[in-house]
Amino acid sequence: MKRLNIFLICFFISSLIAAQNSILIEAESFKNKGGWVVDPQFVEQMGSPYLLAHGLGIPVENAVTDIKIENSGLYHVWARTKNWVPGNWEAPGRFLISVDGEKLENELGKNEGWNWEYAGKVNLKKGKNELALHDVTGFEGRCDAIYLSTINEQQLPENLKELKQWRAEKKGETILPEKILKYDFVVVGGGIAGCAASIAAAEHGLKVALIHDRPVLGGNASSEIRVHTLGIHGNFERILKMIDTEHYPNGSAEAFKDEEKRMKNMRKYENIDLFLNYRAYATHAENNSINSVDAKHTSSGERIRFEAPYFADCTGDGWIGYWAGAEYSYGREAASEYGETWEEHGVLWSPEIADNFVMGSSVLWGTENAGKPVDFPEVPWAMDVVGDHSSRKGEWFWEYSSNDLNQIDDAETIRDHMFCAIYGSFYNYKNQIPEDIHPDQERINKRNNWPEQLKADSIQLKWVSYLVGKRESRRLVGDYIFTFNDAREPKDFKDAVVFEKRAVDVHYQMNLVDENNPDFLSEAMFYNTKTYNIPYRSFYSKNINNLFMAGRNFSCSHIGLGGPRVMNTTGQMGAAVGIAASVCKKHQVNPRDIYTTYLDEYLQLIENQK
C-alpha cells in the first residue's frame, strides 16, 4: 500500500515535470518571419492568426525564432496546419520544421482541415534553440502554431473551444487583458470608413483609438488590396481627400502612393491613437450598451481592453455589433420584402425568395514582363477550379460567391478558391498551346518562336494579394434601413448626411447564366440614379445604444448596399459618424438622441467643418 502511494506520488511528480516540458509557440510570433506573412483574417473561424508562405510559387525564406528550453531531452513536435486543397495530388502548401538547423522528418500541410500534424522528434538542449519554418512549395503553406512536448501526446485539441482554452492554459493567459485603456471614442476597422470616422471625431475634440488588424490603413483601398476609391465626397471633401485614392486601375501598385498620403495624414492627428496590427476579438456589453472592446496584437498576442462611451463598427463585417448582440442581416432579401424589384434584370437583381447569394469577395493580382523566360510550376490542384480558363491579370470581376458559402464563416475557403483561380489561370496562360489554331505538330513544336508565346514565357506573377477583398457580409440594422428605393426615388431625409450619385450596381456570378464561365467571375448590373442621400439613422444600431456603424456594414438591404458600398461614400459615413460621436459626448447622450434632439446642431457642425 505504502509502495503504491510512493509510486503514485512519484508518477504524479514526474507527470508534473513532464507537463512543464512542453512549449507552445504561436507561428505569428516568430521573431524573424522571413518571407512568411501574418494572416489574421480568419481568427474567428480557425482560432488564431497564422503564418502563410505566400511565395507565388517560389518557396519563401525561412521564418526563424528562438525558443528557450528548460529541460533538455527528446521532444516531439507538432504543427497546427492545413492542406488547403486536398485531392489526388501532392498538397500545394508543404513545409518543414527544423531545430538548430536539423530538419524534422515529416513534411507538413498535408491533412485536410486545420489540425495538428506530427513533424517528428528531436533532441533539444537546455537553453536557447533555434526553430525554423522551411517552405517547400511557395504555394500558401500555412502554420498556426508549433507544439513541442517530451510526451508523445496522442490527442491535441482540435475543437475550437477546447483549443482556445488549451492555448490560454499553455500560455498562462489571464481572463483580463494585460492593459486597459480609456478613450472617448473607439473605432474598429481602419478602412476608409474607419479612418474618416477617426479624423472627424478627433477634429471635434474626441480622444480616439483606431483599432485595425493590418500594418497599414485603408482596408480595400490599401496597398495590400489596391482598390481605388469611387463615389463622391459629399459634405466631407476636405477629410476624404486626406485618405482617398487616385483612379488607378484596381490592383495597381499606385495604391502605395495614396497609402503613404493616408498614413501621413492619419498620424498628424495627435488625439488619434493608432493601434495597428491589433484585431478586436470581443466586446463587453451590458444593458444594450458596450462598455469595452478587447483587441489582440496579431503577432505578439498582447491584449488590450478599450473602454469608451461610444464605439464605431467599421470592420466591414459588423464584428463589434455582432459580438455585442446588435441586430443584423445577411443575404439577399426577397424582392418583395422592400419592393426592390427591377424588371430589367428580374431575379438576377433581386430573388423571389431570400437567399445567401450576396456579392462576392475578390483577390486582386497582376503580372509583369521579366524580360527573359521564366517558369511557373505545375499546379494540378488548381485545375478543377479553372478548367481551361487562362489569364494574365485579375480585375474586380474576379469574384467568388455561392449561395452555400458565407462571406465571413467561409472566408478562408473563398480566399483559397481564388488562389486556385489565379494560379490555375496563370498556369494556363503560360502554357497555352494553340493547337486549334495550328493543328500540325511541326508548327506546335515551333511555338516557342511565336511572339505571343514568347511573351507568355517571360510573364511572371508580380503581385497576388493574400487578403480577401470583401464587398458584402453582415449589415447591422439601424433605425433606418436604406434600400434600393431610396436611391431609385431619392428622398429628402431631414437627417441626410451622406450623398451619392454613382449608379447602383450589384453583381452576379457569370456562371449562373452561362456555365461555360468558371465560377469565380462576376458581372455587374447598373441602375442609373439621380443624386440620393442616406439618413443619419442608418449609421447607428437599432438596439445597441452606443454603437455607430459606418462602411459596408451600415444599415441597408442587399440592393441598398449596391450604390453606397464604394469607399468615398463609406468615407462620408465615417465622417458623419465621427462628428455625431462628438455631439453625443458633449451632451452625454446616445446616437439616437442626435436625431431626436440635437439634429440641427449636428447638421450645423457638418456644415462648419467643410
Added chain:
Amino acid sequence: MQLPVLYFISILLAGGFLVSNPKVEKRVDDCKEAFEFIYGEFEVNNQVEICFDSAGIPERYKSSVNMPVCDDTLCANVVLKIYWDLAGNYQSFDTLTGFPLTKFDHKKFSSDDYTKLDQILKNRNSMLRILKMTDLLDKSVKVQSKKVDAVTGATPVTIRKSIVEGAVYSSYTLWHFVNGSIKNQISNFTLDNYSEEVSRRMLLSDNYETQLFALKYFSEVDYEIQSELIFQVITQSVPLVKANTIIKMPLPFEESFKNYKLLSLFPELDNYSKSIFINRVLTERNVAEEFLPLILNHPDAFSKKQLDQINSAFTKFEISKKKN
C-alpha cells in the same frame, strides 16, 4: 454567327454573285402586323410584326427600322431588320440590300463590326444602359473628318468595349431601341396571345430571360401536368433558370414517381440549384418528408456541407433514416 453570313450574302447578291451556302437556311417568314411602336426620341414609327413557324405557332417578332442616329452629317441613317423573341429579347438583325451600316465618314461596317454590334445589342449589362448620349464622345479629343469639313469627338477609352468604334451613336441608339420599352410591348403582345405552345416554346428557349418570363406565367397545376416539360427545362437550362424552377415548383409532386424523377436529376445539377433545393428541404416539412428518404439514394450528389444540412433536416423534422 448567322448575321455576318447574311450580310456577306447580301453583298454578293448586290454584286451579282450567288454563292450557295448550305448553312444559310432559306426562309420566308410568315408574319403579320402586331402593333405600332413609337420610338419617342427619334419620332420614328415602327410597325412590329409577329412571325409564325410552319405550324402557325408564334415564333418571333420583327421590325424594319430606318432611323437617324446622329445630329450631324457624318453618319447615315440606320436601316435594318431587327428580330426579337417572344419575350421581347433581342435576337438578331439583318441589313437590307443596298443599305450597309456605316461608320464615321461613311466608312462601311466590316464583318467584324457587324458581329460586334450584334454582341453589343445582346449584352443586357452594357454600360450603354447608364450612359447619356453626351458621355459618348470625349470632347477634348477632336477627330478631323476627311470627307466633310467637320470635327467630332473621340470615343472615351472606358466605353470602347460597349460600342463599335466609329459608330458610337448607332451602337447607342440601337442598344436603347432594341432593349428599351419595345421589349415590354412585345412581351405584352405575347401575353395577349398566350397559349400552351407559346409557353412551351419560351420555356425551352435558349435565352434565360425568356425562360424566366414563361416561368412567371406557369401555374401551379402546370407543374404537375407538364412535369416532363419542367424536367426538360431543369435538365437543359442555365443554373439561374434551374434554380428558379426549383424555387417555384410546388413540391412534392402528387405522383411519387415524379419526385423520384426530380431527384434523379440531382447529380447533374449545379451547386446553386442544389442549395436552393436543400433550403426547401430544410424549411418545408412536407418537402422534407417526401425527399429526405429519397436523398439518401444520391449521397454523391451533394457536397459535405450540403450533406450536413441534409442531416440536420432529418433531425429537425424527426424523420427516420431508413433507406427507401
